[in-house]
Amino acid sequence: MNVDDLLRDTLREQAAEQPPAGPGFADWVLAVRRRRRTRRLVTVVAAAVAVAAVAVGVPLLDSGKSDVRPSGVVGRDRTSAHPDQSPPRELIAAGSTALAAYYIPTTVKKSATEKVTERTYWLFDRKSGTYVKAPKWSFVAVAPGMKTAAVLERTLPASRIGLLDLATGEVKRWMPVGHKVGGLSFSADGRKLVATTYTYNPDANFQPADPNVGEPEKPSSRTGFYVFDVASGKSTWGGVAVGGQRADGLNTLINNRQDFAFTSDDRYVWAGVPSEEVNKLFYDFTGAEVPAPQNGDKYLVSYIVAGLSPDGKHVAGDFAGEAWTTSSYVIDSATGEKTEIHGQELLAWADDKSLIAWDIGKGDSGAGKSEFHARLVLVTIGSDKEVPLSGFLGGSTDVSAGRWKPVFAQR
Template sequence: MKLETLIGRSLTEWSADATAPAGLAERALRRRTRRRVRTVALATGAAALVAAGAVTAGVERGPAPRPATRPVDTSLHADPAHSPPVRFVAAGRIAMSAYYVTHRPGNGLAVASQRTWYLYDPASGGYRETPWAYLAVAPGLRKAAVLEGPLPAARVGLLDTRTRKVTRWIPLGRRAGGLSWSADGRRLLVTTYAQSPDLPTGPRSSTRTGFYVVDAKTGHTGSFRPLPQDTDNFNVRQDLGWSRSGALIWSPTGTVPTKTFYDLRGRPRAAPPHEADSDQDAGLSPDGRYVATGNPGSGPGPLTTVKDAASGRTVGVQPVEQLSAWADDGHLIAVACKPKACMGKGEFYNRLVLVSVDGKTITPLTGYRHTDRGDSWTPVFTSR
């Protein structure tokens, strides 16, 4: 059964405000060199509030390899009454596996910020606070990689998300500040830093030193590979990530192209087709047919666009602020602000929604948050 059908059924029980957006706060803070999305008046639309019970939905898998040991749960879960959510949030192939709240001690001018992490707890069906300074959840949601504070850390732990216990500690020759799982959950990319990657952005440059690739099954750590910061990116945190195929890794830039690619030895490589074209976190759709892009520069309200990757033709415009992840080939998890209130600070009052490619169906997933406040929460998405 298609996700559109399931969402349509939930409309009989709920109706919600039109959901529209403007400029993403955390992206503006995280990537100050990026152009902020222009905010204008938002036209009223209709959105649907998800029924409290989970709804099962079929979804097409993407081309990236995935563990085939068990069926992939694609049920729809939402908690639109709470911010941050108390209950599990997921749609199609993607789950909100964790979230964090950022705190900056003292005057914030020279002190590294600290994150309080909340990890999905399968036993309770909600999110529980953790003691870790940084974490990344593996595809399938059954394990996570964790770092102890203060960052950078001397070792990385592999955590069982059900027991919430570290099953293995992996010592590192260089200290780590960032983590990223390959799409198949078999390898862990560890970004190393000389100093905390969470120092304030400003005249200070990144102290990224390089990376390790860790085999998650054996705990074997490959050779350290030097890879200094990208000089076009003024952010202190410059964590590395995986290409869709897992054959390459990428470093974030401050402009478009948004990523610079390297092989697993740290040698520069050409970007895979369309993987560095978008400033939206969602990027390519699971089947590789569509690419999420930014504001088209026309029309009322904050907008995003989905284009055909091959032709560049626009296939849909969405009245949302940011496209965060693909739920399936026809729907995305996005950030949207309150209807008719996206001007000025209204753009910072937003929530997570599920939006169709054509922008006509919007389903709230969480309650609203104030992203211009110090106690705001940031979601982390993982394929399940």
């Protein structure tokens, strides 16, 4: 085989791959060629792979015109796992979903009675293929496609929202707000953004200077929400009462941070209510309460972030049995029937049947330690198989010790 033949074969092999080459692919090709040919030919193969990557990757990016999503995640549905990394350094992804960012919460003492949980984010960088620290931002929400993130500056609540270009790391537009913002969430199509408004930092926690006195009462400072059209920057604001005893007898007191998110059809917003009487409420974009939609949204669990499957047929549910066991359940959105599935906490749908979840290792079950020694895994409805995606969290129960929290987005 001469150099021309080798180059032709390499281009054909590369073009046969539907998605662009992922991290480590070039190294794999080099290893195979090294076993076949001399060192001189390996150099040629490396050059051929580089040419092929450009030849295959550029049309994909050009076809999206302004689409500058990371080239390593555009059109990809393969699993990218790094079970030896925690926090992850390289891309973690499965199906249509990728770990777009993660953050580490740290507790900071502000006074004798106030502590604030502050987040430090790491965002996936397409140039390096790694997660890069982004200390400017106190809150980050990544839009579907991993092209844009909505960000808030360090001091919460914030007086403006930034739209961050994830390809360049630059804020391409600032959107000032009249009501200060503490939380952000994109719609499923990425065209709208809901921003939860607060008058005080929603991550502040208060405790008495004298522990014998009891915990001081401080109601949530949430005031409502904005709904933004991302393209134009235009917004509407809906005021929502903090909560309390309602005329219908329901108690709707809320946590200090109780952010809004869109329903699955992006027509309404909803938020959890941590009470036995009612666990969530729905609102139109003016802030008026509406009945629960008659689809899978009615089964949403406020603290289970995965929500509805892409096809809308299942909803991620709570723990199956005792908290921090090794299984959860998914709910049939048409019938309400529950099906047990592996995973302590269901985080994001990878496809219609599989989810990314936290789960513990073998022998780690039992109260008191399992939730603090978990890793990201891929689980599937009707299967006992788990695919490890990340390394294990550290074992500390102290939030200030730096346990990382994932932020997922459609890729």
